[in-house]
Amino acid sequence: xxxxxxxxxxxxxxxxxxxxxxxxxxxxxxxxxxxxxxxxxxxxxxxxxxxxxxxxxxxxxxxxxxxxxxxxxxxxxxxxxxxxxxxxxxxxxxxxxxxxxxxxxxxxxxxxxxxxxxxxxxxxxxxxxxxxxxxxxxxxxxxxxxxxxxxxxxxxxxxxxxxxxxxxxxxxxxxxxxxxxxxxxxxxxxxxxxxxxxxxxxxxxxxx
Amino acid sequence: xxxxxxxxxxxxxxxxxxxxxxxxxxxxxxxxxxxxxxxxxxxxxxxxxxxxxxxxxxxxxxxxxxxxxxxxxxxxxxxxxxxxxxxxxxxxxxxxxxxxxxxxxxxxxxxxxxxxxxxxxxxxxxxxxxxxxxxxxxxxxxxxxxxxxxxxxxxxxxxxxxxxxxxxxxxxxxxxxxxxxxxxxxxxxxxxxxxxxxxxxxxxxxxxxxxxxxxxxxxxxxxxxxxxxxxxxxxxxxxxxxxxxxxxxxxxxxxxxxxxxxxxxxxxxxxxxxxxxxxxxxxxxxxxxxxxxxxxxxxxxxxxxxxxxxxxxxxxxxxxxxxxxxxxxxxxxxxxxxxxxxxxxxxxxxxxxxxxxxxxxxxxxxxxxxxxxxxxxxxxxxxxxxxxxxxxxxxxxxxxxxxxxxxxxxxxxxxxxxxxxxxxxxxxxxxxxxxxxxxxxxxxxxxxxxxxxx
Numbered sequence: 276x277x278x279x280x281x282x283x284x285x286x287x288x289x290x291x292x293x294x295x296x297x298x299x300x301x302x303x304x305x306x307x308x309x310x311x312x313x314x315x316x317x318x319x320x321x322x323x324x325x326x327x328x329x330x331x332x333x334x335x336x337x338x339x340x341x342x343x344x345x346x347x348x349x350x351x352x353x354x355x356x357x358x359x360x361x362x363x364x365x366x367x368x369x370x371x372x373x374x375x376x377x378x379x380x381x382x383x384x385x386x387x388x389x390x391x392x393x394x395x396x397x398x399x400x401x402x403x404x405x406x407x408x409x410x411x412x413x414x415x416x417x418x419x420x421x422x423x424x425x426x427x428x429x430x431x432x433x434x435x436x437x438x439x440x441x442x443x444x445x446x447x448x449x450x451x452x453x454x455x456x457x458x459x460x461x462x463x464x465x466x467x468x469x470x471x472x473x474x475x476x477x478x479x480x481x482x483x
Numbered sequence: 484x485x486x487x488x489x490x491x492x493x494x495x496x497x498x499x500x501x502x503x504x505x506x507x508x509x510x511x512x513x514x515x516x517x518x519x520x521x522x523x524x525x526x527x528x529x530x531x532x533x534x535x536x537x538x539x540x541x542x543x544x545x546x547x548x549x550x551x552x553x554x555x556x557x558x559x560x561x562x563x564x565x566x567x568x569x570x571x572x573x574x575x576x577x578x579x580x581x582x583x584x585x586x587x588x589x590x591x592x593x594x595x596x597x598x599x600x601x602x603x604x605x606x607x608x609x610x611x612x613x614x615x616x617x618x619x620x621x622x623x624x625x626x627x628x629x630x631x632x633x634x635x636x637x638x639x640x641x642x643x644x645x646x647x648x649x650x651x652x653x654x655x656x657x658x659x660x661x662x663x664x665x666x667x668x669x670x671x672x673x674x675x676x677x678x679x680x681x682x683x684x685x686x687x688x689x690x691x692x693x694x695x696x697x698x699x700x701x702x703x704x705x706x707x708x709x710x711x712x713x714x715x716x717x718x719x720x721x722x723x724x725x726x727x728x729x730x731x732x733x734x735x736x737x738x739x740x741x742x743x744x745x746x747x748x749x750x751x752x753x754x755x756x757x758x759x760x761x762x763x764x765x766x767x768x769x770x771x772x773x774x775x776x777x778x779x780x781x782x783x784x785x786x787x788x789x790x791x792x793x794x795x796x797x798x799x800x801x802x803x804x805x806x807x808x809x810x811x812x813x814x815x816x817x818x819x820x821x822x823x824x825x826x827x828x829x830x831x832x833x834x835x836x837x838x839x840x841x842x843x844x845x846x847x848x849x850x851x852x853x854x855x856x857x858x859x860x861x862x863x864x865x866x867x868x869x870x871x872x873x874x875x876x877x878x879x880x881x882x883x884x885x886x887x888x889x890x891x892x893x894x895x896x897x898x899x900x901x902x903x904x905x906x907x908x909x910x911x912x913x914x915x916x917x918x919x920x921x922x923x924x925x926x927x928x929x930x931x932x933x934x935x936x937x
Binding site: 279283290342373374377379 | 789
């Protein structure tokens with residue numbers, strides 16, 4: 276019984292490999308270790324979304340009780356999305372939690388994640404900051420998401436304005452990812468981002 | 484003595500005439516009669532030497548069955564020609580030797596006696612087609628006399644005058660019978676006579692032909708056994724009908740196997756018929772047509788980490804089904820499915836409910852339980868619908884609340900309870916009632932007994 280998970284993953288591998296999505300390079304699964312418990316998934320950003328042209332890498336852990344329990348999936352590629360933590364990559368998706376069904380597969384999970392990228396659910400957020408921006412300033416959200424896709428997922432759209440702002444913070448000695456998170460969280464308001472970054476730093480200094 | 488490369492049978496032509504038309508291609512051993520050592524009793528040779536080439540009707544037909552193909556090649560010549568549809572049921576009239584080879588296969592004295600008369604009937608002048616009546620039943624003394632004669636013939640080297648075999652066309656048993664019986668006055672009871680059970684079962688009668696006291700039936704085209712009564716029209720019809728029914732059942736089964744063979748379980752993704760023998764069962768959901776193996780779907784429905792609504796739904800389409808019906812084969816059509824489910828319910832309804840306990844317990848599923856609610860004396864009991872939250876009377880409800888309060892108090896005094904029993908909110912108690920006492924009522928039907936034999 277214990278190796279039902281491994282058996283099932285083996286069979287799914289064949290299914291994913293011969294499926295159409297793979298031919299279109301939309302989804303991909305790779306083995307990380309030999310015992311079929313850790314896998315690496317990849318999904319392409321869906322067209323007509325800020326994630327278009329990006330390639331997002333996922334970490335998939337298959338529990339021993341799979342397929343009676345869902346696989347544990349998180350984004351390794353940094354992504355700006357209301358239902359995905361910009362910090363940890365944790366995903367808020369019902370089928371990966373209480374709505375799982377034993378007939379679902381890695382393929383359906385990856386396709387669902389792809390669908391999640393094109394249809395965010397800001398009312399059930401994983402990242403509150405992103406969800407707030409999504410609801411209050413959808414254009415800003417889209418630009419930010421596109422910028423993140425460009426930087427972390429190899430997306431084609433370069434945003435020179437955003438890059439310059441990050442450069443300025445980097446000149447002040449801030450790590451580029453930290454600068455990006457701060458700017459993204461404050462709608463690319465350089466002043467507020469700087470303030471936030473340096474008060475945090477100051478507090479830290481005082482603490483030390 | 485006997486050439487090992489040959490079959491171990493002596494060529495009768497050679498023995499009788501010292502020449503054989505088949506020459507060196509003869510598959511039987513060419514040995515002169517005086518070369519056969521009488522005293523040495525070589526295995527198998529004895530019978531022949533005493534003149535028992537003979538036991539055509541009894542032993543060889545049976546032996547042929549046991550022989551492998553190679554041997555059969557040799558003995559089939561001895562048997563009725565395979566073209567005869569009644570190859571095993573030929574009458575003794577038709578069963579005189581058709582070939583001229585002999586077998587030294589072992590044979591008891593009894594069978595030698597029996598076969599002596601066959602030798603007699605095979606003498607040219609007695610061989611007439613359809614000559615059942617010509618077959619005399621020799622008395623015991625006649626038989627032994629025959630045997631003596633035979634032995635003495637051989638002993639005094641008079642074998643040259645031994646009777647010659649003339650191969651003759653074989654007649655089907657029934658033809659022979661009919662022609663015979665048309666000559667005789669038809670016995671009115673003949674349709675009541677029983678069919679030989681051996682011939683009916685194996686197509687081979689245990690007794691030498693002519694000695695079997697039963698009738699040998701005609702071959703049924705459907706089952707290939709000689710099971711059709713030659714004189715009883717009703718029996719023939721009945722048998723044909725049974726055979727057609729059996730054939731339909733067989734067809735149904737092979738269709739069931741054909742449609743089940745490739746079915747893949749939606750949970751483990753394995754071909755169900757290729758799983759281990761214990762797991763080769765389908766779990767049929769009454770409300771949708773998705774295919775799972777019984778083990779997987781039951782395991783899914785027992786999952787504790789999800790809500791009831793999730794696990795009671797089909798993992799593929801989320802349609803809720805109240806129970807899973809085990810089946811050896813996959814069912815495609817609605818009718819087949821209903822039949823399988825009905826059978827399942829019927830099997831369960833004969834088993835005692837483990838909650839009802841023949842009246843000493845109470846079943847949370849009430850009269851929706853699939854199992855038997857009967858008292859020890861066998862009388863069935865209708866326990867009414869399953870209890871639900873809404874249907875508990877207020878007095879019952881108060882009783883439950885008091886009971887829980889008392890239990891909580893006890894626990895509080897013992898280890899300290901998370902709730903303060905005195906300040907316990909009525910809502911909390913309600914939740915406890917829900918959770919502890921009536922959790923079973925979530926299921927409206929019960930096929931809870933997962934280890935059913937069905």
